[in-house]
Amino acid sequence: MAERFLGVVLRQHQGELKNRPTIGEIGLNHFAPYLMNRVMARWNAHLAEDLKAHGMSTAKMRALAVLSVASSLTINELSVFAVTEQSTMSRTLDALDEQGYIRRQPRTDDMRIRDVSITEEGRAAFEKIWPTMYDLLLKMFEDIDEKEYRAFTTTLHKVLANIHKHDL
Amino acid sequence: MAERFLGVVLRQHQGELKNRPTIGEIGLNHFAPYLMNRVMARWNAHLAEDLKAHGMSTAKMRALAVLSVASSLTINELSVFAVTEQSTMSRTLDALDEQGYIRRQPRTDDMRIRDVSITEEGRAAFEKIWPTMYDLLLKMFEDIDEKEYRAFTTTLHKVLANIHKHDL
Numbered sequence: 001m002a003e004r005f006l007g008v009v010l011r012q013h014q015g016e017l018k019n020r021p022t023i024g025e026i027g028l029n030h031f032a033p034y035l036m037n038r039v040m041a042r043w044n045a046h047l048a049e050d051l052k053a054h055g056m057s058t059a060k061m062r063a064l065a066v067l068s069v070a071s072s073l074t075i076n077e078l079s080v081f082a083v084t085e086q087s088t089m090s091r092t093l094d095a096l097d098e099q100g101y102i103r104r105q106p107r108t109d110d111m112r113i114r115d116v117s118i119t120e121e122g123r124a125a126f127e128k129i130w131p132t133m134y135d136l137l138l139k140m141f142e143d144i145d146e147k148e149y150r151a152f153t154t155t156l157h158k159v160l161a162n163i164h165k166h167d168l
Numbered sequence: 169m170a171e172r173f174l175g176v177v178l179r180q181h182q183g184e185l186k187n188r189p190t191i192g193e194i195g196l197n198h199f200a201p202y203l204m205n206r207v208m209a210r211w212n213a214h215l216a217e218d219l220k221a222h223g224m225s226t227a228k229m230r231a232l233a234v235l236s237v238a239s240s241l242t243i244n245e246l247s248v249f250a251v252t253e254q255s256t257m258s259r260t261l262d263a264l265d266e267q268g269y270i271r272r273q274p275r276t277d278d279m280r281i282r283d284v285s286i287t288e289e290g291r292a293a294f295e296k297i298w299p300t301m302y303d304l305l306l307k308m309f310e311d312i313d314e315k316e317y318r319a320f321t322t323t324l325h326k327v328l329a330n331i332h333k334h335d336l
Contacts, residue, residue: 009318010313020302023301028233032309033308036207036324037212039204065191065196066196069192081196083205130191138178140331141200142333144327149323152319155320156207162308166310
């Protein structure tokens with residue numbers, strides 16, 4: 001399925017349909033969202049297996065990952081950062097609370113808002129799965145040097161800024 | 169949540185746990201899979217809405233996208249390229265067949281294998297949703313020049329090659 005495409009992928013077309021390249025012209029292999037979907041499908045599937053062995057789900061892992069680097073967050077913030085729908089996040093937090101991995105505290109100045117934070121037990125649980133995640137990262141980015149890796153994440157930050165800017 | 173990390177993300181640690189950086193040290197914003205998951209969640213959610221308006225699902229769109237650039241594929245190949253589980257792909261093909269968007273033909277030298285290909289109607293249906301996909305790509309990669317875009321997809325190709333190499 002490797003294709004060569006010598007034209008320009010990101011062609012500014014000013015809304016004129018005829019100026020858009022077709023998917024056939026670009027080639028699937030030059031269509032970044034397609035490539036990212038393929039990579040992330042493997043990343044998520046590979047990790048899900050390992051998480052199951054640790055009695056953990058993808059949503060739980062994501063919540064713990066985010067909470068392990070943030071002091072405390074509301075459920076709304078957590079849903080966005082952990083890329084999990086709010087209803088799923090709500091159920092996930094109930095389960096994590098039962099496991100003693102997180103705590104939820106009403107904010108003193110607004111009792112309707114509850115701040116979620118990670119417990120020492122939660123931190124320990126995340127530390128158990130972190131080596132798998134990190135080693136999977138190393139395998140996926142094998143032979144890609146730090147400079148290229150930095151350029152890659154810099155582009156991703158620009159994309160996330162565009163998503164925010166255009167409210168996508 | 170922006171974090172600065174001046175160390176090396178991709179540290180080769182030769183299995184010694186103590187040499188792995190923690191997620192706190194790296195920072196979520198320097199962890200590429202996290203960033204890709206956030207980008208793709210928005211891409212997929214945004215597109216799903218638009219697809220629905222065209223009576224199309226994500227799986228259907230992916231199948232048509234892949235088939236529009238390949239002459240014909242087996243269901244196995246199609247599942248991989250379209251990043252869709254085989255059972256889902258099987259149901260998706262039934263639906264696409266009913267809509268007249270694809271055809272399935274037993275291979276003459278091995279009747280157990282059926283080759284899937286796109287019809288003219290399928291091609292027309294994909295062409296209707298393509299402008300949305302392409303314009304979403306342009307928005308997401310706004311202010312990212314062609315050179316940076318190429319470097320980005322080149323890194324993604326390396327990652328996919330590593331996935332294949334390590335059978336991830």
